[in-house]
Amino acid sequence: MKIIHTADWHIGKVLHRQDLHEDITLFFDWLILFIKTENIDLLLISGDIFDLANPSNRDLATYYKMLYRLSQTETKVIITGGNHDSISLLDAPSVLLDVLNITIIGGAKSNAEEEVIPYIDPKGVMQCVVLAVPFLRDKDLRLSLPVGEMIDKALHTEQAIKSHYDNLIDICTQKYQPMVPIIAMGHFYMKGAITSDSERDIHIGNLSGLDSNIIHHSIDYFALGHIHKPQKINNKENIRYCGSPLFLDFSERDYAKKIILLEINAQKITDIKSVPIPKFRDVIKLAGTLDEIKIKLSMYKNIYPLPAFLELEVIENVFDILKIQQLEDLKAESVSPDYRILKSRISFTKDIESEKITNSYSKSISELSPMDVFRKKLTESAVVEPSFSDLSEIYHLLLEELNQ
Numbered sequence: 001m002k003i004i005h006t007a008d009w010h011i012g013k014v015l016h017r018q019d020l021h022e023d024i025t026l027f028f029d030w031l032i033l034f035i036k037t038e039n040i041d042l043l044l045i046s047g048d049i050f051d052l053a054n055p056s057n058r059d060l061a062t063y064y065k066m067l068y069r070l071s072q073t074e075t076k077v078i079i080t081g082g083n084h085d086s087i088s089l090l091d092a093p094s095v096l097l098d099v100l101n102i103t104i105i106g107g108a109k110s111n112a113e114e115e116v117i118p119y120i121d122p123k124g125v126m127q128c129v130v131l132a133v134p135f136l137r138d139k140d141l142r143l144s145l146p147v148g149e150m151i152d153k154a155l156h157t158e159q160a161i162k163s164h165y166d167n168l169i170d171i172c173t174q175k176y177q178p179m180v181p182i183i184a185m186g187h188f189y190m191k192g193a194i195t196s197d198s199e200r201d202i203h204i205g206n207l208s209g210l211d212s213n214i215i216h217h218s219i220d221y222f223a224l225g226h227i228h229k230p231q232k233i234n235n236k237e238n239i240r241y242c243g244s245p246l247f248l249d250f251s252e253r254d255y256a257k258k259i260i261l262l263e264i265n266a267q268k269i270t271d272i273k274s275v276p277i278p279k280f281r282d283v284i285k286l287a288g289t290l291d292e293i294k295i296k297l298s299m300y301k302n303i304y305p306l307p308a309f310l311e312l313e314v315i316e317n318v319f320d321i322l323k324i325q326q327l328e329d330l331k332a333e334s335v336s337p338d339y340r341i342l343k344s345r346i347s348f349t350k351d352i353e354s355e356k357i358t359n360s361y362s363k364s365i366s367e368l369s370p371m372d373v374f375r376k377k378l379t380e381s382a383v384v385e386p387s388f389s390d391l392s393e394i395y396h397l398l399l400e401e402l403n404q
């Protein structure tokens with residue numbers, strides 16, 4: 001049998017005021033074609049289906065249209081919720097979607113057995129068991145461990161995630177005594193993963209992830225979501241982030257976008273490989289003096305279906321307020337079918353008095369996360385450790401509450 005592992009679709013994502021509707025539509029067209037040509041049996045989507053907990057009507061329509069198209073194939077679909085997703089929004093149509101061979105696990109289930117899903121092929125033979133674990137929220141993690149004295153939060157999170165999976169393995173062993181591969185889905189930070197700028201912190205500072213060395217030995221493949229750069233963890237072939245199919249941030253411009261294809265033969269995983277997703281749009285950064293950038297812009301030729309997204313980084317020698325205005329003019333005047341300028345910054349290498357201005361131009365508010373702004377505020381207010389960490393943690397918990 002063949003399985004696809006994908007995640008982090010982020011339907012509805014807006015990148016510097018440009019929505020990525022056309023990008024996700026092209027990705028869906030390609031994925032449907034791939035599923036049909038490769039005769040895929042099972043599609044796993046490991047969280048962050050939507051970018052926001054309250055997606056627009058158009059984004060909901062895009063999602064349901066995709067589910068409808070998937071239901072027209074022979075493929076079984078398992079979708080788990082991520083930290084961006086609303087549990088109730090994902091779960092609401094689950095009874096209907098079950099009929100269409102689409103299983104939704106929006107949030108952790110009070111009955112853990114519901115997260116253990118055997119895949120039975122059309123001949124009635126069990127081919128694998130999927131542990132469909134969504135993003136585990138604080139309340140789920142608290143439940144996973146007995147109430148005791150307060151221990152280190154990072155350690156507690158790690159132990160709680162581990163025990164959630166260990167419990168599912170126990171259920172799986174008792175119920176199915178499986179001789180088939182066990183595939184775990186997950187949406188969290190696995191230690192050692194390389195992050196980009198577009199993931200929202202899930203657990204404080206990303207320090208409190210799970211160590212890949214302590215995951216249960218019975219798990220044959222870990223289908224991870226949350227980190228947007230495709231990667232194996234600690235060089236292990238069977239623990240992978242597939243990454244996001246779209247470019248969600250300029251920091252991701254050098255990543256190839258991928259899905260992961262697994263093959264199971266005679267009840268063993270026989271092949272795990274990544275399949276590149278065609279590039280629908282160029283995402284590039286042009287750097288240099290204003291004049292150099294103007295030349296680069298005039299020479300730029302787009303070869304992809306959608307206009308390129310550009311980031312301009314102007315580096316001038318001596319401070320000159322006119323250059324700042326000229327950059328604004330360039331952005332306003334650059335109307336091209338080949339590209340759109342989404343982001344720009346200007347800095348001056350010499351001139352001491354420019355330092356203040358360079359700083360104020362270096363980051364606009366749209367580039368900062370709420371957490372960045374809060375930390376800046378703490379620094380400005382001369383808050384020091386340990387209050388700095390405590391307040392950051394409380395603020396982070398508030399953000400998490402808001403995003404749920």
Ligand SMILES: [Mn+2]
Nearest residue numbers: 008048199226
């Ligand atoms: Mn994500």
